[in-house]
Amino acid sequence: MTGEDGAVRPAYERLDAWxxxxxxxxxxxxxxxxxxxFRRLGITFAVYGxxxxxxxxxxxxxxxxxxxxxxxxxxxxxxxxxxxxxxxxLADIYGPQEILKAGIxxxxxxxxxxxxxxxxxxxxxxxxxxxxxxxxxxxxTAEGFFVLEDNLRTPSGVAYMxxxxxxxxxxxxxxxxxxxxxxxxxxxxxxxxxMREVAPRxxxxxxxxxxxxxxxxxxxxYEHSFLADRLGVELVEGGDLxxxxxxxxxxxxxGPERVDVIYRRIDDDYLDPxxxxxxxxxxxxxxxxxxxxxxxxxxxxxxxxxxxxxxxxSYVPDIVKFxxxxxxxxxxxxxxxxxxxDSLKYVLxxxxxxxxKRVDASGGYGMxxxxxxxxxxxxxxxxxxxxxxxxxxxxxxLALSTCPTVIGKNIAERHVDLRAFAVSSPDAVRVVPGGLxxxxxxxxxxxxxxSQGGGTKDSWVLSDA
Amino acid sequence: xxxxxxxxxxWLGRHVERADFTARLMDAxxxxxxxxxxxxxxxxxxxxxxxxxxxxxxxxxxxxxxxxVSEFLALDAGNxxxxxxxxxxxxxxxxxxxxxxxxxxxxxxxxxxxxxxxxLRRGESVDMQTLxxxxxxxxxxxxxxxxxxxxxxxxxxxxxxxxxxxxxDNTARLLDVKYHTLLPEGEDVGGALDQAQWTAVLRxxxxxxxxxxxxxxxxxxxxxxxxxxxREDIPRSLAHCMDVASEYMQDLRARHGRVGPADRLARKxxxxxxxxxxxxxxKDGLHEFLQTFIAENNRLSREIGRQFSF
Numbered sequence: 001m002t003g004e005d006g007a008v009r010p011a012y013e014r015l016d017a018w019x020x021x022x023x024x025x026x027x028x029x030x031x032x033x034x035x036x037x038f039r040r041l042g043i044t045f046a047v048y049g050x051x052x053x054x055x056x057x058x059x060x061x062x063x064x065x066x067x068x069x070x071x072x073x074x075x076x077x078x079x080x081x082x083x084x085x086x087x088x089x090l091a092d093i094y095g096p097q098e099i100l101k102a103g104i105x106x107x108x109x110x111x112x113x114x115x116x117x118x119x120x121x122x123x124x125x126x127x128x129x130x131x132x133x134x135x136x137x138x139x140x141t142a143e144g145f146f147v148l149e150d151n152l153r154t155p156s157g158v159a160y161m162x163x164x165x166x167x168x169x170x171x172x173x174x175x176x177x178x179x180x181x182x183x184x185x186x187x188x189x190x191x192x193x194x195m196r197e198v199a200p201r202x203x204x205x206x207x208x209x210x211x212x213x214x215x216x217x218x219x220x221x222y223e224h225s226f227l228a229d230r231l232g233v234e235l236v237e238g239g240d241l242x243x244x245x246x247x248x249x250x251x252x253x254x255g256p257e258r259v260d261v262i263y264r265r266i267d268d269d270y271l272d273p274x275x276x277x278x279x280x281x282x283x284x285x286x287x288x289x290x291x292x293x294x295x296x297x298x299x300x301x302x303x304x305x306x307x308x309x310x311x312x313x314s315y316v317p318d319i320v321k322f323x324x325x326x327x328x329x330x331x332x333x334x335x336x337x338x339x340x341x342d343s344l345k346y347v348l349x350x351x352x353x354x355x356x357k358r359v360d361a362s363g364g365y366g367m368x369x370x371x372x373x374x375x376x377x378x379x380x381x382x383x384x385x386x387x388x389x390x391x392x393x394x395x396x397x398l399a400l401s402t403c404p405t406v407i408g409k410n411i412a413e414r415h416v417d418l419r420a421f422a423v424s425s426p427d428a429v430r431v432v433p434g435g436l437x438x439x440x441x442x443x444x445x446x447x448x449x450x451s452q453g454g455g456t457k458d459s460w461v462l463s464d465a
Numbered sequence: 466x467x468x469x470x471x472x473x474x475x476w477l478g479r480h481v482e483r484a485d486f487t488a489r490l491m492d493a494x495x496x497x498x499x500x501x502x503x504x505x506x507x508x509x510x511x512x513x514x515x516x517x518x519x520x521x522x523x524x525x526x527x528x529x530x531x532x533x534v535s536e537f538l539a540l541d542a543g544n545x546x547x548x549x550x551x552x553x554x555x556x557x558x559x560x561x562x563x564x565x566x567x568x569x570x571x572x573x574x575x576x577x578x579x580x581x582x583x584x585l586r587r588g589e590s591v592d593m594q595t596l597x598x599x600x601x602x603x604x605x606x607x608x609x610x611x612x613x614x615x616x617x618x619x620x621x622x623x624x625x626x627x628x629x630x631x632x633x634d635n636t637a638r639l640l641d642v643k644y645h646t647l648l649p650e651g652e653d654v655g656g657a658l659d660q661a662q663w664t665a666v667l668r669x670x671x672x673x674x675x676x677x678x679x680x681x682x683x684x685x686x687x688x689x690x691x692x693x694x695x696r697e698d699i700p701r702s703l704a705h706c707m708d709v710a711s712e713y714m715q716d717l718r719a720r721h722g723r724v725g726p727a728d729r730l731a732r733k734x735x736x737x738x739x740x741x742x743x744x745x746x747x748k749d750g751l752h753e754f755l756q757t758f759i760a761e762n763n764r765l766s767r768e769i770g771r772q773f774s775f
Contacts, residue, residue, distance in 0.1 A: 039579070040572050216560045229564035240467050251468045253619065253773040254721050 001404050001413065004142050011066045011462065015404075018175060019063075024409055030171050031062050031406050037167060059455035060164060061405050062171060065416055065437040066179070072433060072461045075138070075145050078330030079420050080429045081320060083134050086152060086307045087424060088323040090130035094120040094303065104322050105315050113312075114360065115305030117268060119275055123292050123301075126198045127426030130301040133191070133263075134424065135436075138330070139417045140401040146333045148417065150316065152308040153300065154265050157436040157456075158187060158421050159223035162230075164458040165434070181460040184434035188230045190423040195231070195261045197425045198297050207260035209233045210250065212241070214266045214282045224265050231263075238266075243286025246293040262287075263299045271302060310359040310393055311337065334396055338389040347394040348382060354394040355446075356381055369446055371397050400446060403457065405439055415440045417448050418459060433461040466619045470565055472775030473558040474620055478627025480558070481574070484551035485604040486635040486669075487538050488597045490515055493665040495594060498531065500661050508665065509534040515642045515669070518546045535593045540585065548600055552581050567614040570607065577603035619720065622713040629713075630766050633706035634759060636693055639669055641755040647686040649747040663689055670701040690751060691743040703758060704738040710765065711735040717773075725772035730765050734758075 001012045008016045038057045067075070092099050093110050094117075100107050110116060135155030137148045165184050168176060199207035210233050213224035228235035240250050241259065249256035264271065270280040275288040290296045306312065312319075314335040320328035336343035336354075347354060351370055358366035368381040385392045402413035419436040422429050437457040438448035448454040490512045497508035510529040513522045516538055527533045541547045556578040563571050580599060584591055608628075615621045640647065646662050663684045667673045672692060679696060680688050697704045711731040718728055746754045 040575060041568065216557065221560070225560070225563050234467050234470070235564055236467060237469065240469050251774055253466045253468055253471045253717075253775075255774075 001402065011068045011071075014179060015064070015066060015175075019404065019411065024411075027062065027406055027411075028409060034060050034062055034167050034171060037170070038163070041163075058160060059441060060167065061439055061441075061455050061457045062168070063404050063406060063411070064168065064458045064460045065403050065418070066460045066462065067418075069462050069464045071145075074329070075420065076431045076433075078145070078328070079136050079422055079431050081324060081326070082136065082147070082150070082316065082328065082330055083131065083422050083424055083429050085320040085323045085328075086134075086150065086316070087128065087130050089319045090301070090304060090307050091124075091128050092323075093306065094123075094130075099319070099322055102322065104318050105312070109309075109311055109315075110306060113306045113309060115268070115303065115309055117303030117306075119288055119292075120301065120303040125301045126200060126294075126297055129198060129424050129426060131304045131307070132194055132198065132299045132301075132424050134422045136330075136420045136422065137417055138420065139333070139398060141398050144331070145418075146331050146398070147316070148333055149310070150308040150313065151419075152304040153267065155419070155421070156220045156223055156265075157419055159226040160456050161421065161432070161434055161436045161459070162187065163226075164436075164456060168458045176460075179460055180463045182433040182463050184432050186430075187421060187423070187432045190425075190430045190432075191227075191263075192231055194423050194425045195263065195299065197427070198299065199260045200294050200297055203260050208258060209261040209263060210236045210241075210259055212236055212238070212262050212264040212266060214238075214270070218265075220265065227263070233263075238270075238280075238282045238284050241284040241287070243284060243290050246286075246290050246295055248284065248287060248290050248296045259296060261297045261299060268302045268305060271298070310357055310361075311339070311390075314393060333398065336394045338385055338392040338394065343394075344385070344389050347385065347392075351382055351385075351394070352378055353397060355397055356385065356392055356394045358391055359393060360391070369397065372444075372446070397446070403437070403439065405441070405455075405457075407441070407443075412443065414443070415446055415448065416457065435459045466565075468773055468775040470562045471619065471623050471773050472770065473561040474565065474623035475627040475769065475775070477555050477558040477562070478624040479631040480551040480555035480627075481604055481607055482628045482631040483546060483635065484548045484555065484600060486632070487516055487546055487548050487551065488600045488604075489669045489671065490639075491535065491538055491593065492597050492601075493669040494534070496668065497661060497665045500658070502658055502661075506530045511642055511665075512538065515639045516546050517638055518544050539593060539596060540591070548596075549581055549585070552578055552600075562620075565620045567610065569610040569614045573603065573606040573610045577607065617716075619717065622716050626710055626713050626769060629706040629709045630762060630769075632701055633703050633710075633762050636670055636701050636703060636706070637755050637759050637762065639666060640690065640693055641752060641759070644752045644755065647690050647751060649744075649751075650685070650687045659686075660684055666693075672699060672701060675699055687743055687747065690746070694746065694754075695738060695741060695743060697739075704735075707731070707735040707738055714769075725768070727765065727768035727772040730761070730768050734761055734765065 001008060003009050035057065038060060089099065099105055100110060131152040133155060135151035135157065137151065138145045139148055161184055195209045196207055209231065211224055211228040211231065213221060213235055215237050225235050234250065236250055241248055248259045250259050266282050269277045270282040272283045272285060272287040273280045274285050291298050314332065314337055317328040317332055336347050338344045338347055347356065354370045356368040361367065368377060370378065400415045403416045404411050405414040416437050416439045419438065420431055421435060422431045437459045439455045439457055440446055440448045441453060441455050494508040494512040498505065506529050509531060513519050513529055513534050521544060522537060527537065537544055537547065539548050542549060544550060556574055559566060559571055559574050580603065584596055611621065611624060643662065643666050646659055663686060664673060666689060667676055670693065676684065676689065676692055679692060692699055692702065694703050696702045697708055699705055714728050714731045718724060
């Protein structure tokens with residue numbers, strides 16, 4: 001909330017003044033009301049590996065994170081540039097592979113990547129869009145926003161963004177109005193338009209879309225059903241769909257109905273037992289064949305994971321440059337690739353100061369935060385990195401921005417990040433003016449993942465003037 | 466509509482109804498227990514048998530009394546008919562189809578489930594009678610939310626079909642457990658204890674007052690049978706349930722334009738009850754009649770699943 005000089009940043013002046021006036025009891029009361037509302041509505045997520053607490057709500061902090069219109073304009077342009085380039089990159093590596101021929105990225109990082117799907121070399125998705133729905137994770141430091149991670153597979157969190165805003169509208173309508181906050185529910189319109197635009201050619205009338213979920217026990221099930229509801233489409237499981245004559249149908253009370261666009265929330269590996277994991281019961285046998293025949297569109301396309309891999313991440317500025325001819329306007333966090341001998345040496349020497357991540361892990365798992373780790377944990381990671389340097393990258397521990405947060409009866413500064421959501425149609429990439437702010441609720445902690453005790457905040461993008 | 470969603474809605478209706486019925490059985494047993502009698506546990510034995518989980522109870526080697534049956538019917542996760550199991554399953558299904566429910570309907574059911582979780586956490590100190598009152602209230606809230614907020618379409622019809630089929634099954638089983646006390650007209654009427662038994666039966670289906678209004682006389686066993694089998698104006702009677710089931714099937718048919726075996730069966734069951742009188746039922750045997758009805762009602766449930774491919 002404050003700048004380097006310790007003064008409250010202009011964007012937060014109004015909130016700061018409001019915070020000085022509202023009694024803490026009142027804030028606490030509204031905080032409790034928000035939590036009850038979330039639980040009653042069943043807005044929950046499940047944490048894998050925690051048998052006892054199978055349904056939790058992500059703690060919601062009632063104090064908003066504020067982004068000025070200028071800050072957002074810069075961020076928006078950067079996100080659009082980045083996602084356009086990543087979509088071009090995907091079309092390229094599953095097509096002519098120019099970027100590999102030009103030697104910009106080592107072949108094996110792409111072609112031997114577990115997320116690379118050879119089946120996609122036979123398929124051109126409608127409009128050339130691979131990542132229709134993207135989530136870009138960023139942090140702000142004194143120098144501006146930096147990208148931490150791209151999410152191009154099945155990014156989650158958008159339901160929380162929308163529900164958080166609903167909660168704020170109920171709790172603090174006046175504060176929102178006074179701040180002239182840009183609405184976020186345009187996201188659903190973008191999603192709906194996109195699903196229509198990427199429908200297979202030859203669909204007569206309105207294309208029929210569905211949301212494909214692994215089922216009600218999945219940790220993000222609430223979001224899946226929320227999206228299906230808002231989009232006005234059916235929420236289906238693999239068993240509801242079947243392939244026939246290279247087309248996909250769903251089983252309804254009125255007989256089979258042809259499906260045109262599948263917004264899937266299951267991983268590539270489980271999509272089609274005939275093409276990927278034969279033991280998968282979550283997917284649809286014959287789906288990839290129907291996709292290849294151009295009779296159904298899969299959103300996001302299979303094989304996008306190769307572009308959001310942590311090992312590829314460090315090449316994204318090069319990818320942007322290669323396809324757009326311009327420098328990336330959104331910076332990456334400085335990254336050492338342990339696969340490169342000089343970097344490995346640096347990482348091993350400075351491991352106590354660094355954040356070390358496995359390239360194929362996500363959700364805050366499989367990472368070391370040097371300054372917060374015990375000596376034993378550091379040694380453990382040191383030997384892991386030595387044994388498998390290709391599997392790790394390292395980044396500096398950043399001076400992340402903080403935001404006022406209700407902690408018990410007090411208000412304290414806590415570290416935050418921001419996930420921006422974008423929808424890519426053949427004609428444009430659209431970024432929602434808002435996003436999901438995640439907050440590390442433990443004092444000093446940098447881990448914001450909900451599975452690791454993080455919470456969320458509403459993110460307010462202010463309109464001009 | 467997805468066939469899986471139709472199944473979830475149908476079973477949601479059934480499980481909510483069964484939770485309510487189990488709660489009512491317990492309620493009746495508490496009242497019956499308060500009467501002077503030579504076997505203080507007979508009310509609990511009937512309750513467990515009427516719930517349909519008698520075989521499981523016996524298999525566990527349990528003896529029916531206040532504590533064992535209360536625990537078994539209210540909180541036992543291993544008993545598929547327990548209030549807890551029914552609410553768990555209903556909420557599981559509600560989550561599957563939450564987009565097809567109004568937020569009011571989902572919230573009331575979720576509230577009911579959360580309350581159950583609270584009761585379970587409290588463990589030893591569960592006050593069963595309060596719990597039962599709460600469950601009955603929550604179920605009414607849910608049903609109210611459905612009536613007041615849900616669009617009259619497939620979502621509504623499938624939930625309600627589940628409700629009335631489950632309700633008919635419950636009423637028929639309740640009567641069948643008590644059939645030996647429900648003697649036909651002219652036979653020797655029992656003593657005070659029989660009167661109490663009949664009151665318990667009526668109370669389980671909240672029809673004590675309805676009886677008085679319908680017949681304006683003291684409890685007669687054959688009239689109780691008449692009330693709960695043939696009176697179309699009693700919401701828990703077999704005739705009413707089958708009428709309503711047949712009506713919803715007609716609504717679905719109007720939507721889909723197809724007639725299937727479930728349609729024909731629903732109409733047949735409803736028509737047959739409309740043409741029967743209680744003397745004929747007694748002449749052919751009340752027990753046999755109820756057994757046949759339970760089997761046919763089950764068949765209707767299965768045929769509905771088949772017709773809408775779930």
